[in-house]
Amino acid sequence: MERTPMEEIVLASASPRRRELMARVAPEFRVFPTDVEESSVAEKDPLEYAIAAAVLKAKTAAASFPEAIVIGADTVVALGLRILGKPSSRESAQAMLRALSGRRHRVMTGLAFYNKAEARLLTGYDLTYVTFRELTAEMIEGYLDQESYLDKAGAYAVQEVGDAFVDRLKGDYDNVVGFPVEKVRRLLALFTAPPLTVEVEDIDFPASFGKAVADGRKLLIPGAVTGETVRVQVVGERGAARVAEVIRVESPSSRRAEPRCPHFGPCGGCLFQNIDYGTQLELKERHLRRKLVEAGIAEAATAVKAITPSPDFYAYRNKMEFGFGESWGRLVLGLRERVTATRQTHRRTLSIETCPIFSPVVERIFPAVMDFVRENGLAVFDILSGLGHVRHLVLRQGKRTGELMAILVTAELPGTDLAVLAERLMAGVPELKSFVHVTNSRPSDLVEHQKTRLVAGAPFIEETLLGLTFRVYPQTFFQTNTAGAELLYRRIKEEAPLSPESHVLGLYCGSGPIELSLAGAVRKVTGIDSSPANIANAVENALVNRVENTAFVPGTVEALLSEPLREPVDVVVVDPPRVGLTGKALRRVLNLNIPAVVYVSCNPVSLARDLRGFLDAGYRVASISPFDLFPHTPHLETLAVLGK
Incomplete structure (x- = not known):
């Protein structure tokens, strides 16, 4: 039976300010103050707390009005992740206002629309950034003398302090008052729609x-x-x-499809575990063709071959970057939560116990790491304040060798003996061959290697690919899907116009896996990379594998190719970062007039843009072959072979 439009609206609030603002949303509504214990709300994240408190208020009032639309609202003031609630005394109000002085804070109102009869719930929120001026003691005491602060989140009402306290306000003013009228109006219209x-x-x-x-x-x-x-x-x-x-x-x-991971949905690591793998491949291949057409090179889209699936749908990743965070006030280790259509202000950390796309080894390593962190009183690093300690745990695994590397990323840890953690891990996880400590105090959520220290074991682990052995260090770039990369590199060898006399130039060579896999079929391979660490790694890999016809040169493509090459090149392999070639790098490659180009890309958009540059310069597409190296995600790798 179709739902008939609900007419009665109940505002679950005792606030006279919300009552006044609600009158701008609906001409008729009932006010029903709720007596709820907000301390029973478990969420510690400010936004989640505000939404949960609003839901609690709405559901409490709905017990008396089961047929009505009940609206609950809760406003919190947050300084970083710290919630500034209603002050319990003049002293606590003073402390709050001093903390807000001269700083920007967030005002968030959680909203809940609930109908008990139909068990329907719609939640939302509004967010406003407020920056206070520097507040003198006289300003604070003068405001507190008005004695209106006790029922105010953050110990102030914006309509009372006005420009005297507020320097800047970004967002809805009504939200700071306690009830975002326009957001309520939009959500109410959605809730009442059939x-x-x-x-x-x-x-x-x-x-x-x-x-x-x-x-x-x-x-x-x-x-x-x-x-x-x-x-x-x-x-x-x-x-x-x-x-x-x-x-x-x-x-x-x-x-x-039935997701194999118990964390699928909230976790930001995978998007498509609920879709069968054949459909995932279909979506990726179609996406690639669409981007080529949109770039104005429809002829290239006709050269796209059937996508090559990953040999493994799960346990395919050889590297994962996990993050530390807080959930409900407790320290957790896991992956960042997925950004949703209705909540995009920031990403929290989802505590996980397993990671099927990586390895079951997570289930043995995480408990030991978390026990050590708690025993030593280490806190999560806050990128806004620069306070705290633990940031990331990076795990690298040789899928063919079984060797494991653990990289703990923290701020400075004076007095913490990480050798104790290394000993525990190596006793419980025998395949752990390397434990590394990285220090990073930069204000970013990226894993950055400011300082790297080997705590225990070897400085590298080994992986094998196409009969070659590769040494993988903490900063080594290595394709995350070993078995899939093997298929990709084998296809390069099959489709590139190589001969025993060919000279191959590899741009953005990293640690040299493509270059070394081609070396046995050609006369010479030269690799270029801007990272000296990558070049040193590539040279070492060549020595380990006794490959003598390769040379690896440090420097940028833009700089090293500005002069004519010392000897002719027959094939150039281009494997750039996700952004593709810079305009200058593309011009440098085109100026070489090399007969054949092999382009490996992880981004269909930048690939399509760069292919158009090659086609405009007289190249033609021989083949385009997509490879799914990243099941359950939107990413794909593409191999394009071009000739003159």
């Missing part, structure tokens, strides 16, 4: 939303799969499209 039954037509790749059309507008549905019929409720907008949540699946799709 549900829709739609058929999912496609996946909005490279995102993971199911895609449908309703009332002439595109509908994006997280978690929905091509071919299924779903009952949905619109919950927001993204550009010209609407975003909807699944109420129930009316008719499941044969393309739906």
